[in-house]
Amino acid sequence: MTEDQDALDLAADWADISQGLKKDLGPQLHTQWIKPIQLGSFCKETGTLDLFLPTEFSANWVADRFADRLSLAWKIARAEVRQVRITAHPRRRSMPELRVGGASGAGAGTVINLAAVRDAAGSDAASRSAPAPAERKAVAPVAGFDPAASGIDPSLTFNDFVPGSANVLALNAAQRMAALETPQFAPLYLKGSTGQGKTHLLHAIANAFVANRPGARIFYCSAERFMIEFVQAMRQNEMIEFKARLRSFDMLLVDDIQFIIGKASTQEEFLHTIDALLSAGKRLVVAADRAPQALDGVEQRLLSRLSMGLVADIQAADIELRRQILEHRLSRFTSSQVPQDVVEFLARTINRNVRELVGGLNKLIAFAQLTGQQVSLQLAEEQLTDILSANRRRITIDEIQRTVCQFYRVDRTEMASKRRARAIVRPRQVAMYLAKVLTPRSYPEIGRKFGGRDHSTVIHAVRLIEQLRTRDADMDGDVRTLLRQLED
Structure with a gap:
């Protein structure tokens, strides 16, 4: 009974620790590396707690990056925990199995014993070959697509993507890539500067593709993660598993491909992955902040593969x-x-x-x-x-005054004059309003640029123009025109 209670207490502590790490690391990293951790035994004499992961690769990756964080979290939760040991699960150490499931048919998959594959051959072709009949065994149907486990955000869909002239080509190409019909171009290369919607489209493609093909296997990663997993696989002598896993997916989506530049061995493996996926009729989408030709340090063969499909540009939103x-x-x-x-x-x-x-x-x-x-x-x-x-573009109050005077055909000196004629006052108030909207200047600073007026005068002008824009279409049209002229 005591052992059962200890196990329950450990599980409760782990639930709290896991939730804390999710907040610190974010849902994607947590789902990929922390969530698969299983609690092992706890030795009270040595104060050692075992944490298990499914494979040697994942265990080493977590140990390298999160061991200190996990150890500290456990010591805070339980003073008797003096050491955290992170290893592959004992039942999985002999050789991890890779479940490969396609999108067609009833969803049944095949379990490939990678140890047998490694013994059979040492080339890339061996990693893609089917196992002998004796090595096959029936398995349960492949589980449905889990967006969180795949790093895909289910909220980022095509319905939530706002179309415009700046992104229409990329949006249409992305929708074609996710459709049931085989796209006319492969791979799809999304090019756009930071924050313009590339990542949103990658997630939208994945969500739509799985909606159209239940059971499809998708892998989404950044180029940085691709390189990390590649290096870890080499160090752990698990390249066959790494290659087989990548080539088993129906769609591969790689973000920020510009960060793969300059890494010769990683480029070589990425090149082989592209060839294997495309030759098998699978789909590949990459995204970068620059065109393929602008990727420095990329060998010509990889550059050719990235450019052979469609390069869809996402311009800055107007x-x-x-x-x-x-x-x-x-x-x-x-x-x-x-x-x-x-x-x-x-x-x-x-x-x-x-x-x-x-x-x-x-x-x-x-x-x-x-x-x-x-x-x-x-x-x-x-x-x-x-x-x-x-x-903000550095628009000056002088520039605003000059533009407003030209628009309303009044003399520039009227901006600082004491005249209160309506034909002069209204343009002056519009100029004050624009000065507040388009510059970082305070109310007193703006007042000084308009003939030394008090800040309350500027506040009154700004509020008045705000109100007039809501009920006077002509005034709103004038302000919009002036804003375009000043910001172009």
């Missing part, structure tokens, strides 16, 4: 697409009221990439909800200072 992305995102926050002038402000100001745009909106809404404040232009400026300053 102002209209940024507006649509914000509106789409806001549809999720039914209880949050975000004024249109704030949406316009964010769309125009945060223009470097979509990830920063959505992150800025999320931060603003979260702050408003947690503090009970109303979302406003002033709140956006106060809470998003870092993001806004990084995105």
Whole structure:
């Protein structure tokens, strides 16, 4: 009874530790490396706790990177734990088995004894050959696709991807790659700068592909992870397993391929993987922040394979697409009221990439909800200072005054004059409003640039133009035109 209680206590402690590591490492790393850990025995005399993983490869990977973190977590949870030992499960040490299941048929798979494969041959061809009939045995149907275990985010779908002129080619190509019909191009190479939607499309392809082909096997990884697993497999003399595992997937998706540059042995293996997948009619999608021809240090054969399919460019989102992305995102926050002038402000100001745009909106809404404040232009400026300053083009108040005067056909000196004629006051107020929206200047600083006016005058002008834009279509049209002129 005591042993059973000890086991339950250990399991409870591990559940708490695992949850803490999930928060620290993120769901993807946790699912890939921490979740498969099984509790072993605990020796009270030596204070040693055994943690098991399915293979030598995964055990060594976790031991190299997370041993200290796991040991500290256990010592905090249980003072009697003095040492954590991470090894492959005893029943799996002889030779791991790899389950290979296709997308067709009833979903039944085959278990390949990799020790037999290694004994049979030492070449790449051997790793892809079928085992002898005597080595085959029946297995349960391959389990359904688990997005978390595959590193795929189920929330990143085509339905959640906002289309526009900047990404229409990449989106259409991605949808073709996920369809039942064999795509006309292979591989698909998604090219775009940071935060423009490459990773979203990779996850959307995976989700749609499995929806169309239940039971399909998909592997998603970064180029960095590919290199790490490759090096570990070489060190542990498990290259046959590594190659067989990669070639067993129906679709391979590799993100940030630019980080594979300069690694000759990794490039060689990636080249063979591409050839094996494509020759078997399987699908390959890669993403990078630059075109294949701009990848420095990539050997010509690999460069040729990456370029042989379709290179789909994702351009920076234009102002209209940024507006649509914000509106789409806001549809999720039914209880949050975000004024249109704030949406316009964010769309125009945060223009470097979509990830920063959505992150800025999320931060603003979260702050408003947690503090009970109303979302406003002033709140956006106060809470998003870092993001806004990084995105703003350095538009000056002088440039704003000059543009407004040309638009309304008034003399530049009127911006600082004391005249209160409506034909002069309204352009001056518009210029003050634009100065606040497009520059980081404070209200007093803006007032000084308009003939030494008090900050309260500037605040009044900004609020007035904000109100006029909501009820006067002509005023809103004037401001939009001026914003385009100043930001182009």
